[in-house]
Amino acid sequence: MIIRLGLSGAVMVKEVNIRAILIQGMSVLLLCTIIELGAGFALERMEEHIIELIPGLIVMVPPLLDLRGNINGALASRLGTALHTGVIEPRLALTAELKANIVSSLILSFIASATIGLLSYAICILTGAETIGVLSLVTIALIAGFTSGLILATFTVFVAVISYVKGLDPDNITSPVMATIGDFVTVVCIFLAVLFVR
């Protein structure tokens, strides 16, 4: 967003640079969609493979992926605002503001993943679907949620800060990029958590 001074110099005229939004947004969207289309098949195979490993995961994997995307999307959105308003400076230093943003994302990953584990168990019991014990299911959710949260929060900070430094608007870049990377990282983390619990 560009804020230009009006000709008189006294009146602030706020303009939106539609061209810049379009160029940045379209390139990112195109790249993300191509990656999703190309690698979507591999991702689906991985998901199917994991789901078959343990009963109950078929219910839990989609909401865990969704949760991951949402926690990261919100972090990306806050970082965009923080960089624009100057609350967070565009350098890779762990200031108090940045720490508050990351820590809250990690806490959310932890408690919301546990909630998803419990809810998935409840759904399996209610619908009569086969599932492993509630403790194992919640443990998988917690390990997968927390590890993927840690990895992706770090990535999110990098993408937001670097795009801002490069003169791009992090609001256009961060959340689409992280949505594309996020599913892959999360599926791998769920897989590792399953191996750990088994």
Added chain:
Amino acid sequence: MTVYSVRRIVLESYPILPACALISLFAGYLLNINVEKIEKVPLILMMVPPINGIGGNIGSILGARLASALHMGTVEPRLRGQRVLRGNIRASVLMSIGIFLIISASFFFIACVRGTAPVDSIRLMFAFFIAGIMLVPVIVLSTVALAFISFARGLDPDNVVIPVVTSIIDVSGVTCLLIAIKIVGV
């Protein structure tokens, strides 16, 4: 005292996150109960992830931009006389048309390569494009409404808009695709 408090972010986000995950689970269910109808049409299952993905991303970009603009004061939570809001919406609409055009065209080529008759390939292309265009008002309206309502209620739109909008789009993307198949008659 920092601007961002861990307590506030957690308290604002936690109630909506499991709810959003359940809405997306419902979208998956909607897809599952229609899967027989869908599987008859080649490529349609392949169109679900990109329509949800693109829709979610356009909503996320607009949501993130509006949240920044509301925090900076360049947009106020009302509809009249908002130049920056209009510019942002226009950019989102143009971006949607452009990206849905390109991806529709690629579906035409994918269908042709897979041996679908050219007439049917064109129908598939139109199905994806129509579904995408139907989704645009859903994206724009829900994003603007959520950003304004959350901000006006003292919530941080950064915490609210993206999770809720992507969940709404997960449900409406599949719905638009189903309607588009009917319209085009694939």
